[in-house]
Amino acid sequence: MSEFDFRPTLDAPDDDPHLWLEDVEGERALAWTARQSAKTLKHFAGTQFERDRAALTAIFDRPDRIPLVTRCSQYLYNFWQDAGNPRGLWRRTTFAAYTKADPQWELLLDLDALAARDGEDWVWGGASIEPETRERAVLRLSRGGSDAVVHREFDLSSLSFVADGFNLPEAKGGISWLDPDTLLLFSALGEGMATRSGFARTVRSWKRGADSLTAPVIFEAGSDSLGVSGHLDRTAESERLWFIEGPGLFKAIGRIGDRSGPKLEINLPRDARWDVFGDWLAVKPRKPWTVGGTTHAADALIGISLSSFIAGERRFSTLFEPDERRCLQSFFWNNGKLIVAYLANLAPRFEVFTPGRQKWTRRTLDTVTAEGTVHLWSLDEEDHETNGEVLVSAQDPITPSQLLLLDLNDAPPLGAPVILKRNPESFDATGLVVTRHEAVSIDGEMIPYTQVGPANGNGDAPVHLSGYGGFGISLLPTYNSSLGKLWLERGGTCVVANIRGGGEFGTSWHDAGRREGKRLAHDDFAAVAADLVRRGITLPRRIAAEGGSNGGLLIANMLTRYPEHFGALFCTVPLIDMRRYTKLFGVSGIDEYGDPDKPEDWTFLREISAYHAATPGQPYPPILLATTKRDDRVHPGHARKMAAKLQALGYPAYFYEPSADGHSYGKDNRERAAFIALGNNFLRSAIGWQDDGIR
Numbered sequence: 001m002s003e004f005d006f007r008p009t010l011d012a013p014d015d016d017p018h019l020w021l022e023d024v025e026g027e028r029a030l031a032w033t034a035r036q037s038a039k040t041l042k043h044f045a046g047t048q049f050e051r052d053r054a055a056l057t058a059i060f061d062r063p064d065r066i067p068l069v070t071r072c073s074q075y076l077y078n079f080w081q082d083a084g085n086p087r088g089l090w091r092r093t094t095f096a097a098y099t100k101a102d103p104q105w106e107l108l109l110d111l112d113a114l115a116a117r118d119g120e121d122w123v124w125g126g127a128s129i130e131p132e133t134r135e136r137a138v139l140r141l142s143r144g145g146s147d148a149v150v151h152r153e154f155d156l157s158s159l160s161f162v163a164d165g166f167n168l169p170e171a172k173g174g175i176s177w178l179d180p181d182t183l184l185l186f187s188a189l190g191e192g193m194a195t196r197s198g199f200a201r202t203v204r205s206w207k208r209g210a211d212s213l214t215a216p217v218i219f220e221a222g223s224d225s226l227g228v229s230g231h232l233d234r235t236a237e238s239e240r241l242w243f244i245e246g247p248g249l250f251k252a253i254g255r256i257g258d259r260s261g262p263k264l265e266i267n268l269p270r271d272a273r274w275d276v277f278g279d280w281l282a283v284k285p286r287k288p289w290t291v292g293g294t295t296h297a298a299d300a301l302i303g304i305s306l307s308s309f310i311a312g313e314r315r316f317s318t319l320f321e322p323d324e325r326r327c328l329q330s331f332f333w334n335n336g337k338l339i340v341a342y343l344a345n346l347a348p349r350f351e352v353f354t355p356g357r358q359k360w361t362r363r364t365l366d367t368v369t370a371e372g373t374v375h376l377w378s379l380d381e382e383d384h385e386t387n388g389e390v391l392v393s394a395q396d397p398i399t400p401s402q403l404l405l406l407d408l409n410d411a412p413p414l415g416a417p418v419i420l421k422r423n424p425e426s427f428d429a430t431g432l433v434v435t436r437h438e439a440v441s442i443d444g445e446m447i448p449y450t451q452v453g454p455a456n457g458n459g460d461a462p463v464h465l466s467g468y469g470g471f472g473i474s475l476l477p478t479y480n481s482s483l484g485k486l487w488l489e490r491g492g493t494c495v496v497a498n499i500r501g502g503g504e505f506g507t508s509w510h511d512a513g514r515r516e517g518k519r520l521a522h523d524d525f526a527a528v529a530a531d532l533v534r535r536g537i538t539l540p541r542r543i544a545a546e547g548g549s550n551g552g553l554l555i556a557n558m559l560t561r562y563p564e565h566f567g568a569l570f571c572t573v574p575l576i577d578m579r580r581y582t583k584l585f586g587v588s589g590i591d592e593y594g595d596p597d598k599p600e601d602w603t604f605l606r607e608i609s610a611y612h613a614a615t616p617g618q619p620y621p622p623i624l625l626a627t628t629k630r631d632d633r634v635h636p637g638h639a640r641k642m643a644a645k646l647q648a649l650g651y652p653a654y655f656y657e658p659s660a661d662g663h664s665y666g667k668d669n670r671e672r673a674a675f676i677a678l679g680n681n682f683l684r685s686a687i688g689w690q691d692d693g694i695r
Contacts, residue, residue, distance in 0.1 A: 016577075018644045022584065022637035024629060033629070033640065036655035040624065040678070043654065048690075049681045052486055056673035057083070059426045059481050066403050066421040069098060070381045072129050077381075078105070079124055086668035087111040088124050090139075099420060108159060109139070121660060123667045125149045129156070130177045131234065131382050138166050138175055138183070144630035145662035148172045168212055173200040176231040178259065181208040184230040184241075185215055197588040199227030203243055205259060218261040219243045226588050234384035235278045235333075242276075249591035250286065250472070264310065277333035277383060280355045281306040283316070284328060286507050297321060299328050299506040301340060303353065303360055317360045319353050327506035329474060334378045334386040337408055339365075341376060346436075346448060346476070346504060348374040352408055367416045368406065372396030373476040379405070392417050395479045397452040397494070398429040427484035431455065434477070439531035442523040445500070445512075449528045450477040451537070453493030461538040462492040462689040464680075465529060469501035469521035470550035471592055472510035486680045492689070493537065499524035501550075515594045516604045522554055526562040533565075541567040544683035548572035549634060549663065550592075556610035556642060559620055568686030569623040570679040573631055573663050576638040578609035584635035611642050614649060622652040622686040624679060633663040654682065 023029045061083040069076040076098050081088040091105040115122040125140030135156055140149040149172075153165030161167075166175065166183055172194075173187030185204040188194035190213045195201045201223055204215040221228050226246035233240045243255040243262040251270040255262035268274055271286040282303045289296045292314030296302050302316035319338070320328055325345045332339055338353040350365035368374060372395055379389045388409040395401035404417035433455045438446040453461065464487050468475045477496045487494055498504045501513025501521035513521035529545070532538050543566050547555040552574020559569055575581050579596050581589060594601035606612055614620075623646070627639035636657060646653035656678060658671060666672035684690055 016580070016641070017648075018641040021640035021644060022580075022635070024636060029640065030629075032644070033636075033655070033657045036643065037657055040654045040656045040682075044624075044678055044682045044685060046681075049677050052677035052681060053670070053673045055485055056482055056677055057670045059485065060669035060673060062424060064424050066401065066423050067098075067103075068403070069379075071095070071379045071385075072131070072381045073134050073385070077127070077129075079126075080105075081669055083669070085110065085112055086670060087115055087122060088668075090124070090127065108156065109154070121667070123660075123662075127154070128175060128177065129381070130180055131384075132177075133180055136162070136165070136180065138177075140174075142662065143170065144660050145628070145664060145667050146630045146632040147662055148632060151175060164209070166206065166208070172198055173227075174229065175206075176229070178205075178232050178241075182206065182259075184232075185212060186227070186229045187212075189213070195221070195223050195225050195227055197226050197586040199588075201225060201228060203228055203230040218259070219255070219257075221245045221247075224587075233276065234382065235276070237278070249588055251591075266310075275331065275333060276306055277336055277338075279306050280304075280333075280336070280338075281309055282319070282331055282333075282338050284331070292316070298508070301328055301331060303338065303355055305355075305357070317355075319360060319362070320351070322506055325505055327504070327509075329503065332378065333383060334380075334390055334408060335388045337388065339376055339390065339408070343474070343504060346498070347371070350374075350376060363412065363414070365406070365414065367414050368392060369394050372399065373478050376406070391420075395423075397434050397450070397477045397479060398432050398484075400425055400479050423479070426479075426481035427489040429484070429488070432488055437531065437535070439497075439524075439527040441520070441527040443520065445520075445524070447497065447499055447524045447527055448504070449495055449497045449531075451493060451495050451532075452477070452488060454491065457493065457537050459536045459538065460542055462487075462684070462687055463495060463532060463538045463543045464492060464683070465495045465497065465525075465532070465543055465545045466551070467497040467499050467525045467528075467545075467547055467554055468549075468551040469497075469499035469513050469524065469554060470518075471501075472503035472507070474498075474503040476504075482676045482680075486677065495528065495532065497525055497528040499528070499554075514592050515601075518553075518593060518608050519557075519604065522557045522561060522608065525554055526558065526565050529558075529562070529565040540565050542687050542689075544568045544570070544687050546570040546572070546679065546683070548574065550575065552576065552634075552639075553578075553608065553610070555623075557608055557613075559623055560610045560613040560618075563618060563620045566621050567688075568621055568683045570683055571623060571625045571639065571642075572665070572675075572679070573627050573634055574625065574638050574642075575634055576609070576642045577611040578605045579612060581638070584637050585633070611638070611645065614642070614645055614651075616649045620646070620651050622654070622682075624654045624656065624682045626656040626675065626679060628662060628664070628666075629657055629659045630662045 021029050067078045069078045075092040077092045088111045090109040093103045093105050097103040121144045123142040123145040125142045127137045127139045129137040137154045142149045148170050150170050151168035153162040171187050171189035176184040183206045185206040186200040202217045203219040206215040228245045230243045241257050245253040254266040257263045273284040284301050287298050299322040301320035304316045329341045340351045352363050354361045375393045378386050380386045390406050392404040400423035403421040406417040435451050441447050483494050499521045552571045555569050555571040556576045594605050596602050625639040625643045627636040643653050643655035660667045665675035
């Protein structure tokens with residue numbers, strides 16, 4: 001079959017003329033990607049691109065940016081990348097040293113040196129430190145940035161790998177320490193150990209010195225489950241193991257057991273989110289839940305004693321109740337206290353609850369800023385080591401982030417968080433203003449969006465519009481160094497759309513934009529683009545839209561469904577072929593999108609399958625589709641095939657695929673800078689913004 005053979009229909013999985021491009025390492029496919037990438041670089045990697053790449057690389061490599069840390073015992077651990085260490089350094093310091101302007105770090109591992117020595121394209125995937133002695137860690141190393149990782153045990157005293165230690169070949173999955181000589185292993189490694197989604201379907205007890213492949217299975221789920229995991233709960237008074245099964249993307253089953261396996265299933269709704277600390281259980285139902293004679297609303301947060309619940313008690317304490325635009329975002333335990341984060345019409349709010357047998361006490365964290373985008377999390381890596389200290393990150397689109405420390409043990413009134421570090425300014429924000437607006441979607445729903453740019457436009461503003469709208473993920477406006485440097489500083493305007501499918505307004509907002517509603521999420525995005533024109537901010541030909549992953553599906557649908565709203569599109573690491581996405585992405589996405597093998601689901605999926613919807617003779621704007629060869633989460637085949645089809649139909653479609661990294665933009669700062677700079681140079685060129693005073 002030639003590169004441009006075309007068959008009459010694309011409805012069936014095999015009626016695909018570009019199927020050969022799904023062969024990730026295929027010689028023919030790689031030759032095609034090389035030609036396409038070279039063509040794209042020839043068009044858009046000129047002098048301005050080189051300047052932009054250099055500017056972004058310098059920002060990403062700045063030595064005075066915040067080194068994010070997590071504490072384990074007396075040390076703060078950090079992974080750091082810069083110009084001299086592009087792959088990165090794993091290092092640690094003390095808290096006292098960290099608070100200084102220029103901390104002294106102890107180097108644990110130089111990943112660049114390791115990659116050179118091993119002859120491998122190593123990308124850091126994280127570390128799990130043994131929590132009892134803190135003498136060993138199991139490191140996760142990815143080849144080229146893929147989700148599948150190699151596990152290697154590391155000695156923190158000798159700073160060397162343990163030759164006969166807990167070492168695993170490449171696979172998806174993970175480990176959890178039981179004691180210095182025993183791991184819980186939940187890995188897809190081994191025959192019959194993977195679910196249909198490619199994740200672990202068993203939990204094994206792996207003793208030091210034993211063969212991982214013959215380690216006894218102490219828990220297993222069916223192959224139709226998404227995956228399983230296990231861990232030792234060190235907050236409990238006696239040894240308690242948790243075995244977690246994910247029947248679907250938004251479902252979990254928790255079982256309590258011991259080292260021989262699970263003994264008791266916790267009788268909670270499978271679609272509820274929950275967390276345990278000691279003898280206390282916090283639950284967030286995804287749907288209304290009637291229990292103990294009380295109906296708890298969807299997205300409420302309720303609490304109870306775990307031992308009482310196991311014994312049959314069902315009288316929960318209500319901790320948080322949502323309303324239409326007041327919704328829970330997250331909750332976590334720290335030193336026996338429950339920290340709750342929610343949005344009140346997109347403004348951040350935080351409360352802390354202390355459980356009690358008679359009553360849970362509540363305290364508002366009113367010393368934490370209620371403006372911009374704010375996140376809280378525990379300083380300590382291990383739950384059982386938390387002592388009330390939490391980290392706070394606060395920022396807005398024109399103010400760089402600050403890292404602060406808040407001590408929940410302070411007596412009321414709670415003192416203000418202490419500033420630990422500040423990120424430097426990356427772009428000139430003079431004259432920029434941040435405003436909130438709402439667009440009316442196709443069904444009358446009001447869709448919020450945040451606009452950042454000059455106070456007074458001329459009706460022809462170059463606009464960068466982005467969105468996501470999936471998996472219940474809230475897309476909140478942050479200080480974006482890349483767009484600030486390449487777009488805002490040069491007089492452009494940036495817009496973030498809070499379309500349905502996200503989590504900004506709770507489960508109902510997410511559900512409205514998934515499965516049959518995914519089309520509505522895309523309508524929302526188009527409505528924001530139209531509203532920018534209605535308000536006199538810009539013109540359709542001056543709107544450049546960008547989205548990645550699920551947001552890449554969004555951008556592909558803007559091409560086929562709303563081409564008249566946009567001047568250019570940048571579609572990154574995307575899903576696009578919704579007929580075959582389960583063959584590429586895996587069945588884990590079915591809860592979000594639907595099952596294309598079911599006729600009733602394909603009926604609505606085909607409406608958002610841009611790969612099938614693309615037809616000749618349409619007013620499609622220029623598009624750049626970019627992916628990476630090592631993307632084993634979504635698969636590069638989506639972007640490859642869409643670019644090939646659009647080009648065969650005669651459209652201005654460009655393609656770019658670097659060989660490194662997985663479901664992201666590069667394994668080091670220079671690669672990420674190149675990916676972003678190339679995409680933005682394409683967008684500016686396509687909307688005719690090359691000569692508008694760009695420096």
